[in-house]
Amino acid sequence: MNFFADAIRWLADPEQWTGSYALPVLLGQHLLYTVVSVLIAVVIAVPTGWLIGHTGRGREIAVAVSGAARAVPSFGLLILLVLLFGVLQVPAAALVTFVLLAIPSLLAGAYSGIEAIDRRVLDAARAVGMTPWQVFWKVEFRLGLPLLIGGLRAATLQVIATVTIAAYVNLGGLGWPIIQGIPLRRFDEVLAGAILVAVLALVVDLLFAVAQRAAVPAGVRAVAT
Amino acid sequence: MTWIGANLGLILDLTAVHLWQSVVALVLGVILSVPLGRLAWRYRLVRGPLILLTGLLYTIPSLALLILLPAVLGYSAISETNLVVALTVYAVAILVRAVADGLDSVDDDVRRAATAMGYGSARRFWTVELPLAGPVILAGVRVTAMSTIALATVGTLIGVTNLGYLFTNGLDRRLIEEVFAGVAAVVVLAVLVDALLVLAGRLLMPWQRAATGRGRAARTPAEEVSA
Numbered sequence: 001m002n003f004f005a006d007a008i009r010w011l012a013d014p015e016q017w018t019g020s021y022a023l024p025v026l027l028g029q030h031l032l033y034t035v036v037s038v039l040i041a042v043v044i045a046v047p048t049g050w051l052i053g054h055t056g057r058g059r060e061i062a063v064a065v066s067g068a069a070r071a072v073p074s075f076g077l078l079i080l081l082v083l084l085f086g087v088l089q090v091p092a093a094a095l096v097t098f099v100l101l102a103i104p105s106l107l108a109g110a111y112s113g114i115e116a117i118d119r120r121v122l123d124a125a126r127a128v129g130m131t132p133w134q135v136f137w138k139v140e141f142r143l144g145l146p147l148l149i150g151g152l153r154a155a156t157l158q159v160i161a162t163v164t165i166a167a168y169v170n171l172g173g174l175g176w177p178i179i180q181g182i183p184l185r186r187f188d189e190v191l192a193g194a195i196l197v198a199v200l201a202l203v204v205d206l207l208f209a210v211a212q213r214a215a216v217p218a219g220v221r222a223v224a225t
Numbered sequence: 226m227t228w229i230g231a232n233l234g235l236i237l238d239l240t241a242v243h244l245w246q247s248v249v250a251l252v253l254g255v256i257l258s259v260p261l262g263r264l265a266w267r268y269r270l271v272r273g274p275l276i277l278l279t280g281l282l283y284t285i286p287s288l289a290l291l292i293l294l295p296a297v298l299g300y301s302a303i304s305e306t307n308l309v310v311a312l313t314v315y316a317v318a319i320l321v322r323a324v325a326d327g328l329d330s331v332d333d334d335v336r337r338a339a340t341a342m343g344y345g346s347a348r349r350f351w352t353v354e355l356p357l358a359g360p361v362i363l364a365g366v367r368v369t370a371m372s373t374i375a376l377a378t379v380g381t382l383i384g385v386t387n388l389g390y391l392f393t394n395g396l397d398r399r400l401i402e403e404v405f406a407g408v409a410a411v412v413v414l415a416v417l418v419d420a421l422l423v424l425a426g427r428l429l430m431p432w433q434r435a436a437t438g439r440g441r442a443a444r445t446p447a448e449e450v451s452a
Contacts, residue, residue, distance in 0.1 A: 070371040071415035073378040076408040079392045083401045161286030194292035198285045
């Protein structure tokens with residue numbers, strides 16, 4: 001437990017809280033990259049996923065994309081794009097990497113949310129005279145929301161993990177103390193960074209878990225319990 | 226293609242090391258997950274906390290887990306053991322669920338029939354329940370194999386050599402070809418291992434193809450996301 005005491009001491013040191021590598025700055029960078037790239041991925045993947053779920057067309061493509069994405073090493077993709085974009089364009093290359101990594105989970109969450117809906121529910125919605133747009137907005141969107149949030153949760157955590165690694169290409173973020181500390185064998189700093197990254201991921205995961213639960217419509221919840 | 230041609234030996238050596246690290250983690254993951262998954266399936270009280278705990282470990286980003294595990298368990302962070310332990314933890318997180326889901330998918334009538342024929346709980350588990358849960362477990366193993374092989378590359382950041390070395394070395398030397406070779410080797414390795422797993426599944430579970438119409442050989446995308 002000695003290591004942890006050292007890490008806590010490192011975290012408490014005022015030196016860590018000022019300057020361009022201050023912990024709040026690193027946290028801000030981490031969150032900014034995560035939020036921006038996930039939002040861009042949402043804009044691309046969610047409407048596409050809804051369209052696939054609604055029409056049932058292109059399902060095989062969505063399944064293939066989310067399956068193949070698992071085999072791609074995120075760290076390798078990041079470095080490949082950094083070299084392709086040129087070393088001066090690191091933030092842009094990193095952002096593209098994060099967006100690409102976030103897309104498969106979001107796509108799967110959006111289309112499977114709609115696909116999982118009982119066909120009879122949709123028939124009922126049409127039978128009571130809902131327009132296609134109303135069927136989508138009042139039925140498909142609401143019922144698919146928990147799974148969409150599940151996809152958002154997986155995508156966000158994937159991006160948080162990759163932003164951590166991206167400290168290796170000088171992107172900043174909470175991975176920085178880890179990446180910087182390892183070659184210098186400063187284990188208090190490395191462990192402190194790891195603790196912060198883990199806490200960030202766990203807090204974000206918890207928030208999404210709560211949101212996912214809250215997104216289940218009251219009627220569905222009443223039936224389920 | 227000049228770099229790849231000149232360094233084919235290096236790529237193959239790194240691929241072999243990479244495969245070894247991934248396979249050890251995968252095998253350990255399966256060995257640990259079968260009893261844990263059975264425990265989770267049998268006792269509802271164990272299932273919740275166990276799935277929660279493995280889920281939380283799975284949530285921790287790889288680079289952080291590679292530092293936290295050795296700090297908690299007291300071994301060196303810069304070692305192959307550390308990487309394999311971390312990969313095993315991730316594998317267990319996915320597989321415990323797959324084993325419990327697989328056992329859920331076994332028809333209760335079949336279970337009762339085995340009991341009626343005089344099978345004890347252990348014999349019933351190994352000869353009836355586990356084989357019938359096989360297709361669902363295999364689907365989990367395939368997902369785990371893919372993500373383990375991709376994830377192992379992060380090991381290079383803590384000084385463990387495998388295909389990830391081609392990424393860091395390629396960046397240092399500004400060699401796109403080297404990094405590309407690394408990514409391609411990882412993907413090819415993952416696809417090959419996946420194909421072997423499918424083949425092994427067909428050989429070990431010949432009833433699988435006949436039953437795919439009504440069985441749950443794979444998770445539906447909806448389950449995949451909520452997992």
